[in-house]
Amino acid sequence: MELADRTEALFRLLDCERASATALAHAMRPCEYTPRTILSHQGDHDDRLWLILEGTVQLQAISSEGQSTVISAFGPGELVGAFAAAEENAFDARALGRVQALQVTAIELDRLFQECPDLAAGMSRIYSGQLHTVLDRLAARVTLSAVGRCYRELLALAGPSDLISPPPVIAALALTAQTTRETGSRAISTLERRGIIERSSDRLEIVSRRMLEDLVV
The missing domain is CATH 2.60.120.10 (Jelly Rolls)
Structure with missing residues (x-):
């Protein structure tokens, strides 16, 4: 440099x-x-x-x-x-x-x-x-569970746009939330299954911010 x-x-x-x-x-x-x-x-x-x-x-x-x-x-x-x-x-x-x-x-x-x-x-x-x-x-x-910390970090990454592009690396998200990759992966899969987020190869979108906020416990 x-x-x-x-x-x-x-x-x-x-x-x-x-x-x-x-x-x-x-x-x-x-x-x-x-x-x-x-x-x-x-x-x-x-x-x-x-x-x-x-x-x-x-x-x-x-x-x-x-x-x-x-x-x-x-x-x-x-x-x-x-x-x-x-x-x-x-x-x-x-x-x-x-x-x-x-x-x-x-x-x-x-x-x-x-x-x-x-x-x-x-x-x-x-x-x-x-x-x-x-x-x-x-x-x-x-104050929060491991899963709650993952959801909290996801909200912080998305910001007011409710969009993360490219999508977060699960291992990095879990690290920031101070939990394991497995916990982070299960947390994200749960959100996808419930339709709270939509994820593709180039983006992750929070479909229902209110529902995700309610899971930060």
């Missing part, structure tokens, strides 16, 4: 001054990861921060008994990693598919924040949105 392309991407995502975007573009290194590559390991002391441009990065914590728990997943325009030098990672950060990102060290980022406060403001807006999403999903995790 050329410097001009990095600058343009940062300018749009951070809503900052172009000169600030250029300074950050000089400091950030383009990275590309193949599926299942671990960007950073749980327990390591890491000072890197990634801005995701394409693909999805999953955060996954492993207990002392070896049990794996998905914390969240982040996609294009979102941030993963450390803001402070040598922070200990509380989770693995893993590329789900092919991922393109921009990487910078916390030390370099701190220097740029002092020189360009608008960069700090832009990243704070991104983190604020991510925090809201994580807390919202945490609330859903403790």
Whole structure:
């Protein structure tokens, strides 16, 4: 990715001054990861921060008994990693598919924040949105059933148009809802059977939004 392309991407995502975007573009290194590559390991002391441009990065914590728990997943325009030098990672950060990102060290980022406060403001807006999403999903995790979470994510993906094109990948939908692919597949099949949604190779349409909302329990 050329410097001009990095600058343009940062300018749009951070809503900052172009000169600030250029300074950050000089400091950030383009990275590309193949599926299942671990960007950073749980327990390591890491000072890197990634801005995701394409693909999805999953955060996954492993207990002392070896049990794996998905914390969240982040996609294009979102941030993963450390803001402070040598922070200990509380989770693995893993590329789900092919991922393109921009990487910078916390030390370099701190220097740029002092020189360009608008960069700090832009990243704070991104983190604020991510925090809201994580807390919202945490609330859903403790109040909704696994199937209800799938339906809730489906409504969020469709938005006011009640249309998702191309249709969502069931495994990705289930991951976002923090449940298994099998549960997600059964949930979608139930909606099709009841005529609440219609699905084809290129789109998924919510036929009865009210009925789907009533199933978010």
